Every structure is written in structure tokens, then in C-alpha cells.
Amino acid sequence: MSSDKTSTTTAPDYRGTVFLPQTDFPMRAGLPAREPEWLERWEKIGIYDRLREKAATGSRSPFTLHDGPPYANGHLHIGHALNKTIKDMIVRSHQMMGRDARYVPGWDCHGLPIEWKIEEQYRKKGLDKDAVDIVDFRQECRKFAEGWVDIQREEFKRLGITGNWDDPYLTMNFHAEAVIAEEFMKFLMNGTLYQGSKPVMWSPVEKTALAEAEVEYHDHTSHTIWVRFKVRRGGNAEMPTEDAAEYDDADQALLADQLHDATVVIWTTTPWTIPQNRAVSFNPKISYGLYRVDALAEGSTATEGETLLLADALAEAVMDQAKVAEHSRLRDVSSWELEGLTLAHPYAGIEGAQGEWDYDVPMLPGDHVTDEAGTGFVHTAPSHGDDDYQLGLKFGLQMTYNVEPDGSYRKDLPIFGGEAIIAQDGKDGPANVSNIKQLAWAGALLAKGKLKHSYPHSWRSKAPLIYRNTAQWFAAIDKPIEDGMDSYGDTIRARALSSIEKLVKFTPEKGRNRLHSMIEGRPDWVLSRQRAWGVPLTCFVKTGAKPTDPDFLLRNAEVNARITAAFETSGADVWYQTGFKEKVLDGLVNPDAYTQVFDVLDVWFDSGSTHAFVLRDRADGTEDGIADVYMEGTDQHRGWFQSSLLQACTTKGRAPYRNVVTHGFTLDEKGMKMSKSLGNTIVPEEIVKQYGADILRLWVAQTDYTADQRIGSEILKGVADSYRRLRNTLRFMLGNLHDYDPQEQVAPRDMPELERWILHRLSELDVEVREGYAQYDFQGVFQTLFTFCTVELSAFYFDIRKDALYCDPVTSTRRRAARTVLDLIFHRLTTWFAPILVFTMEDVWLARYPGEDSSVHLQDMPETPADWHNTAMAEKWEGIRRGRRVVTAALEVQRSAKEIGASLEAAPIVHVEDEDLAHAMRSVAFADQCIVSSISVTTDPAPNEAFRLPEQPGIAVVFERAEGEKCQRCWKILPDVGSHKHPATCKRCNDALG
Template sequence: MTDTFEKLDYSKTLYLPQTEFPMRAGLPEKEPVTVARWQKMDLYKRLRESAAGREKYVLHDGPPYANGNIHIGHALNKILKDVITRSFQMRGYDSNYVPGWDCHGLPIEWKIEEKYRAAGKNKDEVEINEFRKECREFAAGWIGIQAEEFQRLGVIGDFKNPYTTMNFHAEARIAGELLKFAMSGQLYRGSKPVMWSVVERTALAEAEVEYQDYESDTIWVKFPVADGASVVDLVVGQGTRFPEAKDVPLSPRSLAEDGASVVIWTTTPWTIPGNRAVSFSPRIAYGLYEVTAAENDFGPQPGEKLIFADALAEDAAAKAKVTLLRVRGVAADELGNLTLSHPLKGFGGGYQFGVPMIAGDHVTDDAGTGFVHTAPGHGREDFDAWMDAAKDLHARGIDPAIPFTVDDGGFFTKDAPGFGPDREGGAARVIDDNGKKGDANKAVIEELIRHAALFARGRLKHSYPHSWRSKKPIIFRNTPQWFVYMDKQLGDGTTLRSRALQAIDDTRFVPAAGQNRLRAMIEDRPDWVLSRQRAWGVPIAIFADADGNVLKDEAVNARIVEAFEAEGADAWFAEGARERFLGSRANEAWTQVMDILDVWFDSGSTHVFTLEDRPDLKWPADVYLEGSDQHRGWFHSSLLESCGTRGRAPYNTVVTHGFTMDEEGRKMSKSLGNTVVPQDVMKQSGADILRLWVMTTDYWEDQRLGKNVLQTNIDAYRKLRNTIRWMLGTLAHDDGEEVALAEMPELERLMLHRLSELDALVRKGYDDFEFKRITRALIDFMVVELSAFYFDIRKDVLYCDAPSSIRRKAAVHVVRALFDCVVKWLAPMLPFTTEEAWLERNPGAVSVHLEQFPDVPAAWRDEALAEKWRKVRQVRSVVTGALELERAKKTIGSSLEAVPVVHMSDAVLEDALSGIDLAEISITSDLVISHDAALADAFVLREVPGVAVVIEKAEDRGLVKCARSWRYTGDVGSDAAFADVSARDAAALHELKALGRL
């Protein structure tokens, strides 16, 4: 009998891992197959069916723009949304994700115009609805492409029935929302300075502007005092900023008689023709200065009297290359009574009006002169200051009308005499069609020099607003537009602003800083300008009279919405539309408004035609998630639209992510060649690698991505995959037998306790959208606690123990629980890998994504056991440290060749070892606990005092290596039937033989 088994291949008697789950993932090849499988089986539909009747959890998708392939920002955004949706679906909710697209607006219109220009066609010669049809087709094409790319990322959603802002129902609902604002009196036509893109010929919203460095012409301009109060009884300024200056006695003459001028500074010389006032601050100290010396060709000359903020006079003098003598102080009361002459007075027969001095809160003495040139048609603060002073202006005989000095093409108009159409050679231009500086600045500066009104000139590089689409500088331009009031009383004691601020307070923000950011924007924002001068979008579907009064007729409104529902917004531009909608009122003097709605109103209304109108969703949404720039974009417009029509925000929670930079922390750009293209990453490494990067990054802040970062995630993925692979291999021998908790060894109960801890952490992490916390915990658990600890220890039991071994059954039971928990917890994050693993483990299953997170029994939690094993692992760390040192010295190869002698002098740690086989835990063949004093060369760890270890060789202690388990024991050969194995292994072999497995 002995001879028979001497030649037995013991490896075939072991429960070695067996699995078809490969170590090499092959994600780029496998993932598209999985996507196709999900689509064929209609996983989305099955998810809805499985969740029927559950409480809904809705993440409302902020619509990407349908005009190009997705970029890394899209990938980050959609992965985060998919993880949230999946995580709630697997925790007992009906978490339905409906993707959406923003389809209207300038970028698409621009593309069609480019196509026209290339073909020599003129857009204005094409029937508007034909043009709109081409825009619609363009958007539809890109929706299809982006939908495929999003699904390739692993995103599951209703891609068969997404929402789009150009859907007829959506256009009807958007128009209906606008009409609600009109009927409630919140919509009005006004003339205000708005951000205007000359290149794109349209007004822009705050969210459509980005800031770039720009070099501006700067000028200091003299505004002569025309008249004002006498200086008698005014306080003399004290002190001086100039060594040679002395305060002089007051003269009874006025500043006008003194020939004084107020000096302003501006970075927009072209706005001087639009000047109507000069603003000052009562908080600033001003002085009257006399030029005593000058070294310039065109600037101020000796004897001139000029007024500056005292803090800025010296800097201004340096710019003009003059020497100034401070004559006296000038008080705020005196400034407020002054009227100035326009520096271009008489030019082109214009500028004959008086220029009042007005107080303004926006005036500082940080830069310039302490005075602000105020052109109410070219700046919000200028406009506000002018309007605040309007009543006083009437009393002073000053016309408060605001001129329209620049047209939509950036050309000066007739309201800028001498620079407009009457100018020889044609009107001067601020910016041309290519976004380049026109000749306006040059023309104004030259005329100021001729009028001896220029004090100094220069250049300044500063941050300046640009259109985020054309990347070209914009201007502020007074033009009639349609606005929504921010501060009009709405009849219930609230305003749109107050409602929005209250809604912000009622909303959860992740991260919390987003709340203050959005609040600050709402607190300071002007009225919402809704109109755009374009062709592709939902029209401002109202009728108005010559004074801007809106027709409020429910019957007309109903006809508009009904037509849009059936035909889309094209109905507004169809022949006979005015008569069709007005009906019996067509003979009245109502004008059909042809402006297009701000696309942010479109996207701000998505909650209406998506959340409210789809029965598979709900209003308000549980969460909105977008990039941090959407505090001034989609979060902002959705908040205003919903508060204006429904009195609250359309969301309960707002989550924001940062932007993706390269590995150096630089913004990604094609010109730098540092972009990471998600399609390339998926082709080379797989979508799950990209998803793992998203899950391991601090996405709330700006993230970094590049080759090295990706490699780090590839390495982490391999470790996760190999851990899953080992569990699958081990579970190939799982017969499904359960082991009662009380019968399990402590080590198994410790692993179940850890699952209980992780269950709480994972669930809270998903609730808090802290995905990095989950991922880090699971990676550490799988790599450190499982692969390098529990699995390493239990391989001997799992591979070698007899089929009847309770230790082996308990270990298999725990590995089963570990696999079930870990794979389900990771499923929202790594959907492809976990699907592959789940189907390998459960060939008859449909999808891991139809499963629920495991229900972890409360009985698994055992804090006392965890504390005991914390001490056990402290002792073990000293033993394994000593073993590593011996391996490094090549004294031993495998740890099974060693018998550690553990010298214990810490009673607490020794008590913790009660009932523990420290040799098994340390993966050694034997281990001796000694209370003798340790030798000086014993291995110790400073962080674990009271433990010292000396390594002895098993062979030196007379132990023999088992041919099956490779452990060194004293009972090898005790069973004659299997003379070269230990008694434990021999017993296992007998059982296997009895079961017919040998």
C-alpha cells in the first residue's frame, strides 16, 4: 500500500483554486462585448422591472452639449453619475437614470453657419426653419455618437428615450415656463448694458463667459469742471504727499473758475463717447493739485489744476511725467455739487451736455485716480450708479436717458457723434468679426489729444471677459433685451432673489463650500437677461406692444403651447404665425418677439419636462451633479427657473466636481499636447481603469490625470482583480454548506466582523458621495487584510484540510461571504469586472447589477474580538518582521522552514494569544512562546514593546517536511499508508479516497 502511494501526485489531492476568470483582464476587448450583452438583454428595462414599487431615487442629468465627441470631463461626470445611480439601485431604491442633451444655442448654429460660408451660402438668404432643420439634424447626429460613448463607459440609463431640449414636448414646456414668467409680471423689456459678443452677434449670460488675460489700452482723461459750489467755508486738506507742497489759504473762487479738471482712468477708451457721469466716493480723501513741471508731448502742462484721490496722485503724476503740488483738500460735499464738461465737448456737434459728479459705492482708491468714468450703457456698476442718481439728475436738469453708442457689430452709432456713421471713412469699430481690436480706441485717444483732454496713456495686461464659445473678447453694450426681475415683489412677500436664497439654505451641498459660492452669485447677480439674437433655439414666444408691455392672454398662450407640442418651436417662425396665435386679436398692435431664449433657460427648465412629466421620475430630484462651474450655469439657472415658477429649488442635493488637469497640474489643451482622451484610455486599458481613477481621486477638487496616474490605477486594479480571482478559484470547491457563527474559528469571525464594519463604511460612503473613502477602504481590505493576511494564512486549511474539516468549511463559508460583499460593493464602481466575476461564480445569473447589496447580519459585529486580534496582529508583526529578516539573509526560504521563538514580557499581549495558534497565524511550521529573557540579537519592533523574536530552523528541531502541505511537523510518516505526509494530510487523503476523489 505504501509503495502505491509513494508515487501519488499530491498536487491533485489539494483543493487548489480553479477558475476561468483570467489574471489578464483584457478589458478593451471584453468590455464592448459586455455592453452589447447589456443592450441585447435590455438591462435598463430589467432594472426598472426589478425595482418596480420601490422608493424612487432620482439623479437628474445635467445635459451635455450635443456638438462633439466626449472628453475627459464628460467621462468624469458620467462615471460619477453612474456610480451614484447604481449604488442607490443596489440599496433598495428605484434609481432611474435618464440621460439628456442640450441641443439649442450658438455652438451648433455656428457650425451650420461655417458650413454655409464654406459653400458660399448666406445664412440670411436661407428660410429660417430650413436653417433650424439643419441645426436639429446636426444635434441629433452628435446625440447618437455621444450616447454610444457614454455607454462604452459602462453607463446604464434610458438611452432609448433620453430627454433633449429640442424635443417638441420639451420646446412646448420651455415656452410654457417662459409664459408663466410673463403672466406673473416677472418678465420685462428693458435697456441695460449686457455682455455682448460682437463675433457671435448676441447677448451672453454670466455662464457663457470665461476670463482670459488681455492687453488693454489705458487712458487718464481730464473732465473740466463746468460749475459748482464756491470753496468758501470748506475744510482745508491737512498734510501732503509731496515734499514741496504746502496747503494754501482758501480762495473764494469755485473750482470751475480755477480751471480745475477731474481726472479719470479707464481701460476702455472706446466707452468715452458713452460717458454721462463721473463717480466718486465720500470715503476717499481727494485733493486739488497744480502741475508745476511737465515732461510730455501731449499731456498736462504747468499751471493746470487737477483733482485726484490723494492716495493715487503720485502714481498718476508718474504716468504723465509731471510734478504735482497739492493745493488743498476737496471735500465730498463739494464734489457732489460739481458738474463737469465732457472732454470731447463740441466734437461732431455733440457732447454738449453736462457731466454730473455722483457718489458710487463701487469707487475705490486701489488703482486709477479715485474717480470712475461712468458710461451707463457699458457697465453694470455704471448703470446702477446712474439709475440710483436718476431722481437727482432730473432735479439738476440732466437728461437721464442712456445712449446706444455701439451697435451689434461693434460699430459706433449716431449716439457717438464724430465716431459713428457721420465719421469720414465710416464708423469706428470696437471689435471686428474676428475678435480683434478695431480702430475705436485709436480714434477716441487721438480726438482726446486734439481736445487737450488726455492726461496720460498706457497699456495694461489684465483678466478680461471672453466668450467661452468663440474665445474672443466681449464688450458691455446697452441694448433692449428681455429680462426677469430679481427683486420684484411676487405677491407673497418674496422676490425671485429671496426665494432662491432660501432655497439655497434648504439644499444640501457636497462639498459644503458650494453653498456659499452659489449664494454669493445669487446675492450679487443682476436681473436675468433672457433674450438672444440668434435663430436656433426656443423663441421668446410672446407678443408685446411698442412700450414693451407683454400681451397676457391665456387663449393665445394655449395656442402657442399646443402648436409647439405638435410642431416644435419652428411653428413660431412659420408663415402666418402671428395671425395664427393672436387669432381675433391679430388686428391689434402687438408685435411678435423674434428673439431666442437664453439656452440656460432651456436647461434650467429640464426639471419640468423631465422630472415632472415622466412617470418613471419624480420632482424634485434627489441630486444634481455637475462641475463646479455650474454654480453659475445649470445649478443657477435651474434654481432661478424653479423658484420663479414653483417657489423652491428643483433639487434636494447639489454635488460638484472639479476639473481634470494633467500630471503637472496644468489645464489640458491640445496646444500643450497634454490631453487625455477617454476613448484612447478605453482602447488601451479599459473603461474600468478610467472608472477606478475617478473613484480614487478627490473629485470634489481639481484632479490630475496622465500616464503615471493611470499606471498607478492599473496596478491597483490588478491587485483587486487577482484577489477576486483567488476567491473565485477557491469557491470552485464550495458545496454551499453553511457553518454556524458559534462554530467558526476566531479568524473567520474576525473577517465577518470586518465585513460588518465595511458594510457601514460603504453605505455611508455612497450616501455621502465619498467614493474615494470606499475605494481606499476596499483596496486596503482586499490587498492587505485578505491577500496578505487572511488568504495567506488560510491557504493551508483551504488547500489541504479534509473535506469534513470544520476549519475548511468555515473558511469556504467566509470566502463566499467575502466574495458576495466585495463584488457587490464594487459593482457600481467597476461594473464590467464585477459582472464578469459574478457570472463566473453564478453562471445562471442574469447580472450582478440586478442584485442588492448584501444584508450583513448584526451578529457579525464583535468589537471585543476585533480588539483582541488587534493585539494578536501586533505580536504577529514582530514575528513576520523577524522572518523577513531571515529571508533577506537567505537563512530560510519559506516561512514554513522556521520555528520562531517568541519571548513575551507583555502580559496583556500574551493574554490576547489565548486560544490562538500563533504558528498558524504566522504561517510557520511551529512556534514557541518563551518567558526567558531575549538575547541581545533578538528581533524587536519599537512600536510593539514586550515582544522579541528569535528564528530557529524547523529541521534543527527535528521536524520533517510534509510532501503534501510542505509544513514541517513531528508526525510525518505516522500513517503507514502515506509515509511522507503529516497525520493531518494522511487523514485528508483517506477521506478523499473514501469519497472516490483519488
């Protein structure tokens, strides 16, 4: 039996002799208040510049993450914080792994959103934008962008983002504008630039074409109409021989008469496009029939006895919509019959039409027609839809120009002239209803309704969009380019697809297929916008010439050089100055023979060109103008990733990046998209004020950024709890490294096995961490390190070694070895965690190395000796740890039963079936591992009452109390306590007291 005869009143007080942890590192981080101090410190010592200087004198290979520019308009949202933090982790981790990791932040400064803000200011003042000098207007846009660049720069820096903040790139800098124009003129010179007329996504509110990346989809309620097209003529197509054998001439005539009396029914959700109809499409693979209306329900606009041509799969639904009570299917209608029909426009011959619609409407075959919805026939307006346009090209349909830039019909269009499709407030104009009424009056409206569906809207004005035919400038992505850069193909599309397949690694891998499919199926690139704030399309067209004429575009290298030089000196504003055309054409061509183009480039062309004026031209760019990484959200597969790819493939012959990394979108805690109207938005500034930037950064590291992520108050509380646990681990380390002298070091060969096992784990972690960072897997890196800190260090190694660290003599090998290992762990954890927790690791580092120029961010991750790795020992210690789990579980049962208060009161007997495992336990200080005063390991069979864990077979524990007295210094209960010089101590503590 154990006893504790030394009373607390008479026992010597040895508390002052125990080497308890000492550190000023606070338990509470106080990040919101302290982080700005570290930012100021980093600014003062110029960490980013010092790292560049360090690289210049060494042999570090460059690593460049090229920044996809955020838009200089408004405060940062949580998506910005996620994006920039991931980028920062990439840059910092590669820097600390021995690379020269460069990061030049940039901003997109041109384009509609900024122009729209200035226009809003004008509208509030009652001013007309078009009455303001364009250069003055552009200057206001420039000032607006400059202001937001400064604001966003400080907000990004507050998140701990490192980079060349003193010299970022801006797409509106003069050199950038000169290079953008220069890159555009390469399209001009290599023949891929052309002017064409085709339907593009158009914003009537903003009066400009939009790129796909500027479009978002929202629910919208549209009018739906079922419209009759009367057959004007039939029988133009010859009956196939196999059918003709079944019908004589009279029968064939009857079939033709049946169709001549019928109407073809179309369905559309855009009644306003009816005036632009030029054909009706059908699919030869669909089954069609001729149907007769036999009886009507109340309110029907059908006519008894009329015959309708419909797809068989949709006939019932159409009849229901038209309120037809009874109907009959008369016969099949073959595709050859349909192709032979000529229809009349619904507005043909109506009063007031002035003959506008008195033309033939052909029936044309098209694979895009389905029988999944509608009628099986598609109203075709080639000026207002891509499928319609492609069909029009194939069959030579006439384009129409009925819709003005503001979304209204041309004023001289009969009946509907001047009516708006989309009003300037973004609401529906009268055009849809006017067409529905006119169709009803003309007897062409079979049925009508409304449909709520996903519909394209402008991401800026939030107003609905339309497809509108307009003259635009395009890059032909399938036209062969003779520029000698055909290693990956001779067209833009071929080069882009080849780059995706052969040159670029994608994280996650599914990004490859996503981008590949988008490039594979995309149309020509629309380069032009009808706006004022941007880089103009620096080209001239021959006055009076047609776009198809070979000399339509002026292609002159010297003219191009003059434009570039002027932009370098004065920026793109010079394009709008009076006399500029004459100046750049003087002495080369007759200025009067050419017209200057004033459209501006799509802003995606601006950002797509950044590889040229950032990667290629800057001293901190890359030798080959190619970035190691482009990293943005998944939406940029149709945005920056794609525009950069298309632009570079045209001017460089290949992709401008080697890696493409993508992240998902940020949702609220319930998985809902964040929206101001829902009140569920989370602003980074609020998180920083409440928790600190490191908590926000830790949230990023803990989430799988490749998918959509959730964030909210409860999630952030969980992140903060993880942070506190990690901070406690670091604080324990600092406390036990107080006054550590490198002279204390113990060589690995002289260390106890437990320390050598820790070194082995560090060698494994070194590989995992480096591989994780190299693969941009921050979640994997953090979880690996967090588990190591909380499970293997705090709950295992620290728990075991507290006794040695606190109570062993300062000269003992065991204590010195533990401190040596703590020092080695310290240097690794601080640098491994530094890319994630930039502020906290600086705090930890400065707690040991408080020098004026000291910073963890000037360090590299330490190299780990290969001989630390010891697989055999690791396997042995896995068995020892399994045994320990059974012992600690057995002791917990005794503690819960109040048989013991502390584990040191126990001296358990461990029964182990496996001889090798028993030997392994005896070969180490197993009592220390289990934090008991003594322990016995035996291979004798365990009694039935022994404690067992089902998940750890072959190990059983019998509880016994420790024999002896309690050492008043280390609290172990040992037989020798009281037999030494110092009262109430064990031999180890007696020796420590000297």
C-alpha cells in the same frame, strides 16, 4: 535541529492531491477588447428595463439623479467622462442599496454653439445666413444636434454608463419646447417678466447677449488712458457750516476759482466708451488733493502749471505715467467741493462733433470707486457697465445707444460712426485707437499705456466681449409674486436663498456658500438672446406702447394655451411660420394691435426648465417633480444649478433638487489646465482603447472629485497597477471557490475565530460602504475596499488560509468555514465594487454564475447580519495581528540573512509582556497566523538579543528552527512527519489522503 531526510527523487509526489485554485478567470483583463462584449450582453438582456420592472413589483423607494444636459456638439472630453462616471456610480450604488434608481440622460440642443457651427458651414460656402429662411436654418441646427446626440450616446455607453438610453430627454423635443414655452409664460403671467434696457455682456462676433456661464476669462492687452475732464462750473454745492467758519467770502471764491481752472483726471481700459460718458464718479471716503504740474520730463503730454484733481494715494503713480518731473500738492479737496463740480465732456465743442457731446458731465458720489488703481475718479458710461448703470439709475443719467449689435458705432455718430470696437474676426477694431487720437487732438489725453489683464471672452467664439446697452427681456428676481407659493418667500431671490439654506444638502458643503453668495448678489436674469436656434420668447407686446405701460405685455391664458398646444404638435418652429400670430390671437384680441417677439430664450432657461418636462412629466420622473440629486462641475453654480434654482423658484416656489453634488476640473499631470494648444489634452476614447473603460472609472474613484483632479500617462499606469492587485485578489477568491457547494456552509457560531473576525470586518465594511455611497464618497469607498482586499485579505487572511484551503480534508470544518467566508466575501465585494468597476465585476460574477440572464448588476448588496459584529473579538484580533507583525518582521531578518528560505522552517518563541495578549495568542492557532510550523508564546522576560519592533512595544521574538521532518504535501516541518500511513506526511495530510 530540523532535517529533511526525504530526498526529492524518492519522496512521493503529492502535488495532485493538493486543492490548488482552479479558475478560467484570466490574469490579464483584456478590457479594451472584452468590454464591448459585455455592453452587447447588457443591451440584449435589457438590464436597465429589468431593474425598473423589478422595482414596479416591489417596495423599493425611488431615487432620481437628474442629468444636467451636456451640449450636443462634439466628441466627449475628459470632463464629460468624469462627470458621467460619477453620476453612474451614484445611480448604480443607490440601486444596489435597495432603491429604484432612475437615470434619464439628456442633452441641451438649442443655442449659440450649434447655430455658430451652421453659420461656419455657411461662411465656407459663401452663403448669407440672414438670407436663408429661418425655419430651414432651424431645421439644419436640429439635424446637427441629432447627429451629435447619437455620437455622444454611444461614447457614453462605451464608458459603461447605465440609463434610459433608448428614451433620453432632448430640449429640442416638441414636448420639451412646449413646456419650456409654458414655463416662460408663467413668468409672463406672474409679473416677473419685463423688458428693460441695461448693459449686458455682449458678443460683437456672435451678435448676442451672453449669460455669465457662457463667459470665460483670458489674458488680453488693453489700451489704458488717463483723460482730463475740464471743470465747466464749480461752487454749486454749499460749503458745510463747520468749514465756512474758517473762510470769508473772498477765500471761498478763491477756492472755487482754483477748482474752476483744474481738470479731473480719469483712467480707463476702454477708450471706446468715452463717447458714451455721462458722469464722473468719486468716493466721499477717499482723500483727494489739488496738484500742480511744475516741471516736465521728455515726452510728457502734461502742461506746466496745469492743476489736476487726483486721489492722494494715486497721485504719484499718475504723475509718473504722465512723465511729470516735478509737482506740488496745493491743498485738500473736500467731497462737498467735488460734488458741486460740473465737468465738460472731453469732446465738447470739437470740430465735427455737431454738438453731440456739448452737455454737462456731473460729478457723482459712488461707493464702487476705490483708490487702489487709476486716479480715484471713474469715468461713467451707464450704457456700458453694471456699476455705471446702477449709478445712472440712482441719479437719472441718460442712456446712450451708440453701439450696434456687431460691435461698431452707429453710423451717424459724429467722428467715429461705423468704426468697430471688436472686429468680426475677434480682433480689436479701430475704435480704441481713434478715440485715443481724438482725445490727444482735443488736448484731453494726459497719458496712455497698455495693460495685460484678465478679460471676458465668449466661451464659443473665443472673441473678446463688451458691455452693451440693449433692450432685453428680464426676470425681476426681487419683485413680489402673488401665486400662493410663498412658503419659502414671495420673490425669486428670497425663495432661492431660503431653498439653499433650508432644503438642499451640498457635497462638498462649501458649495452652499458659493451658490448662496451668487444668488445674493446677482442682478435680474437676462432671459433673451438675439439668435435663431432656440425656444422663442412666446409673448406679444402692444404696438406703440412703452415697456413701462401696464398693458405693454399681452397676458392671456387662452392665448398661452394655444401656443403650448401648437408647440406640442409641431415644435417651436411654428412660431416663425407666417400667420401664426393671427392664428393664436384670433377671436381673443386684435392681432394688428400686437407685435410678436422673436428673441429666443437663454439656453440656461431651457436646461433650467428640465425639472418640469423630465421630473414632472415623465413616467420615470418623480411624484413631486423634485430630484434627489443634481450633480455637475463647480462651474455650474453659476450655470445649471443656478438657472434651475431660479426657474423652479418662480414656477414651483422652491428648489427642484434635494442634493447638489459638485466636482472640480480635470488637469494634466503637472496641474495645468488642458489645452489643445499646449498638447496636453487626454481624450477618453484613447484611454478606453489603451486601458479599458474600467481603468478610467477606477481613476475617477481613486481621485477626490470634489477638488481639481490630475490625469496623465503615469497616473493611469498607477491606476492600472492598483487594478491588477485588486484583480489578483478576486482571482484568488474565484480559484478557491471552484466547485463550491452551498451545502458546505458552516454557521458563523461553528467557525474558527479567524473567520468570525472576517465576518466582523464585513459587518463594519457594510456600514462604511453604504454610508460612503450615500454621501457620494467614492474615493473613500474604494480606498476602504482596496485596503481591505490588499492588506486584510491578500496579505493576511488569504496568506494564512492558503494552507487550510489547499491541504485540509474537504470535510474539515476549517476548510469549509474558509470557503463559506470566501463565498460571503465574494457576494459583497462584487456588489460593493460593481458601481465603480462595472465591467470587471460582471466578469467576476459571470465566472461563477454564467447563466444567459445572469448579471451582477441585477443584484443588490447583500444584507449583513447584525450578529456578525463583535467589537470585543475585533479588539482581541487587533492584538493578535500586532504580535504577528513582530513575528513576520523577525523572520524577514532571518530570511535576509539566508538563515531560512521559508517561514515554515521556523518555530519562534514570542515573549509577550501583557498576560491578556499572551492568552489571546494561545487561544488561536497562532502558528497558522504567522505561517510557521510551530510557535511558543510566553510571558517570560525576553532576552536582550530578542527581535523587537519599536512601534510594537511589549512583544519580542527569539528565532528557533522547527524540529522534525518536512511534510511533502503541506511543507510544514513537524515531529510526526513519517509516522503515518502515507509516507512523508503529517497527520493532517495523511488524514486528507484517506
